Amino acid sequence: MNTTKEECVTLSKKLGKKVGEELKIPVYLYEDSASLPERVSLSNIRKGEFENFASKIKSEQWKPDFGPSEIHPSAGVVAIGCREYLIAFNVNLGTDKIEIADRISRSIRHISGGFRYVKALGFRLEDRDIVQISMNMTNYKKTPLFRVFEVIKSEAERYGVPIVGSEIVGLTPLQALAEVAEHYLRLEKFSCSAILEKRVLDFIADRDK
Incomplete structure (x- = not known):
């Protein structure tokens, strides 16, 4: 947590x-490490x-x-970069109509004119007979x-559709x-300093320096 973005x-x-020189795998730098503006977004590279x-x-x-201008026969191509924490955040809707999830997804994702740091798609959850808006939040500090x-x-x-639940996948x-x-x-x-566990973890980190 004490490492800077520049580092x-x-x-x-x-x-x-x-990776490029020793393993001969093509490497693209993305996000904050990107060498060109069009390489900031991983979706552009892909x-x-x-x-x-x-x-x-x-x-x-x-x-x-870095690396050769040809796909590695077994490893393919790799993207490496420094970026903010990505939060996988999903919201479930009380309907089975996928078109509603698709419309809402389009209204919030950056590529369609929505939030700068949101990628979103609509999915159907067959086992629950509902739909989900599945999101990658790429900068929670700027888009909470x-x-x-x-x-x-x-x-x-x-x-006329309710939200029936939400979930965070993985760490946040x-x-x-x-x-x-x-x-x-x-x-x-x-502030986060008022959270007991945070104070304890900070104390341990300072003690172990």
Whole structure:
């Protein structure tokens, strides 16, 4: 937690160089490590999917940052970069109509004009007979969970559909959830330092330096 973003960018470039030169795997740097603006987004790098990458990698525009300009026969291509924590956040809707999830997903994801740091798709959960808005939150500091949740709730109400649940898949930063509590509980002058477990962990980290 004490490592700076600049240090992570430097490490990612060193790793990319090592992977490219020693393992002969094409490497693209992305997000904060990106060498070009069009390589910041991983989806831009992946565009065309693996089937079309053999020709894409040969073009000057998409020459790898490190390694050869040809796909490795067993390892393929790798993207390495420094980025903010990614939170996999899903919201479940009380309907089986996938078109509603698709419409709401389009309204919140960046590529369709929504939130800058949200990637979203609608999915059907066959076992529960409902639909889900599945999201990757790529920068919770600039686009907090509660803000996206409120927009989804508002959009769902337009279609007469309730939110029946939400979930976070995998790990998430404490700060992201603390912001949700601060927002919905209207906490005044609140910070993560007021959380007992956070204070204990900080104490242990300082003690072990």
